[in-house]
Amino acid sequence: MRYLMTTNASGAVPDEKLFAEMGAFIEEMTAKGVLLATGGLEPAGIRVESSGGEIVVTDGPFAEAKEAAAGFALVEVRSKEEAIELARRFRGIAGDGTSVVQQVFGS
Template sequence: MRFLLTTMGQPRADEALQMEMGKFIQELTEAGALIATGGMELGGTLIKSVGGEITVMDGPFAEAKEMAGGFALIDVGSREEALELSRRFFAIIGDGEGRMQLIYG
């Protein structure tokens, strides 16, 4: 089962966090669970379709703290396993908010 895990806003970026996160990412990679990971710009571009009309708006947006700041695409055996990896991730980065979504297909 593939899941997309996203975090909101920008996590702290000190050296201890980077070392701990590096170990976590290496563990997931060696286990074959991590497909991709990375940071994302907070603003991005909003593409909206209403009645056949396409509107494109470039960020940053006022609500940038509510937008995804990072992601991990994982392949695990169950939703519970994905939740456990999410718990471990937040134990490393500390306070924050994220989303976990099942990827179909």
């Protein structure tokens, strides 16, 4: 089962301890074969909406910058519970903020 985990921009300034802990967590997930991809996301982005056959393109996918997804991890795990546990561990390292876990369907 694959899950996409996204995290919001917390506004906190990362320090060396955070980088070291996150690096160790990423190395662990990579060694276990769980981590498929990870990366940061551009905060601005583009929003494309359709309604009644009309397509509207606007700058920025979020109403407020604090809602913007700042990064992601794509993981492959055995269960939803395992994905949630990884997200819990991530939040424990990253600190205050919000992460969203969604199952990825298809190939």
